[in-house]
Amino acid sequence: MIVASNLTRRYPGGYEAVKDVSFTIESGQMVFVTGHSGAGKTTLVKLLASIERPTSGSLVVNGQNLSALRRSALPYVRRHFGMIFQDQKLLFDRSALDNVMLPLHIVGLPRREAVRRARAALDKVGLLEREKANPIALSGGEQQRLSIARAVVNRPTVLLADEPTGNLDVESAADILELFVDFNRVGVTVVVATHDQNWLARHPAGVLRLAHGRLVG
């Protein structure tokens, strides 16, 4: 369960990307964060992933108050989340398989076990035959699916995605949505920031609507 209370993130210079936002997301729920460009969607997702830290307010995930944690504890918290970035952040100096193995490498899983789990994740997103390919050789949709494989390989309890279909055609976007629905079906909490109205229409889910950093519905 994620409980945000009066969450505010102010950037140096005084700009408040997220202002006084409070909400609750139940475990296993699927939630869309929507709003215009610059409404604070990305900042909110990064706050949830504890990549950004709130300036004020509190954020409690599974009973743990993230806003009170020491900086050195943050890496261990981040491992509970699967994070999918708008620009994927894939590494082009290694194969698709090695990209997926990065989170396992970080937690120190032995290589053989890591390869096994990474292959399973690639299989889940339909990229097993492309495991040796460099991400640069993959299409936009494939790259996004690869980044999803990397996000889920460590079996996170919460999947966070920031505009995962931003640059994709309708068909690829629909594939991605299906993947999220699948993960949600097996109990993973899914939070997706998107301005894609098709998604909201097609899938019944909780919606957090942001405008100028404030929650409006």
Add this chain to the structure above:
Amino acid sequence: MSAWLSQHRAALASALHRLWATPLNTLLSLLVIGIALTLPGFGYVLLDNLRALGGNASGVQQISVFMNLDASRKEVGEIENRLRQAATGKWRFVPKEDALKRMQESEGMADIVASLPRNPLPDAFIVEPTRSDPEALEILRKEIAGWPRVAHVQLDSAWVKRLDAFLALGKLALWMLAGIFAAGLVAVTFNTIRLQVMAQAAEIEVARMIGATDSFIRRPFHYYGALQGALGGLVAAGLVFGALALLEGPVGDLANLYGGTHSLRAPGTVEVALLCAAGALLGWLGAQLSVSLSLRKFD
């Protein structure tokens, strides 16, 4: 434990891979580090050899007591008695005939000695005092000099002391040199690691966002710096051995001219290992400074 080991193994593999991936850069860095370590390393070997030379010549302090040329047997016997009474340490008598004989045996001296009308050498005592501190030696020297028919008393340790002083100075200079080059080595590593961090920026950024700890990020760079330093130490050892091999011939010739033999003492396994360890330590330090500074950007 296995996770810890696995992470260290991976970091070491990654460091080796990065060293191997850019052979030219690696080679140049190793050469720079090697040269930086060679100078103090070679200085050390040089001092070590000088010390060995001094040690061979005379480890113990000696006082030579020369009698007047015309001192009689009885007068010499008197000095002998006084030495015995003073109980200053071991001593032995060198009669002038023995001294002349020994001089004749020295290279190129036989003809000269033969042409002398009479023995120009005095009777002498070689004293090895039990107390060898400079003050005690000086007191003893003055005392003996005051005895009758004693022409000259010489502290043979003077040149050993000069050599010691010279070696002490050399050692100090060597430490200063080592300090300067150690700083140079840290700076070189600092820069290579900074470039490495820049090249790995994408990986570092994403790894941090998905849960990598600072030590996870630093580890490969630490290994990289330490490995580079240790390999630089090996290069330095190679350069020192090469220089010694080149010097071996001329030093042998020089020693021959002085009628002796001297072969250069090369550094041993322990010394090479120490050089590599020093390189590794300094490399690690450079990497630590560089990564700490570079990682601030990612916060």
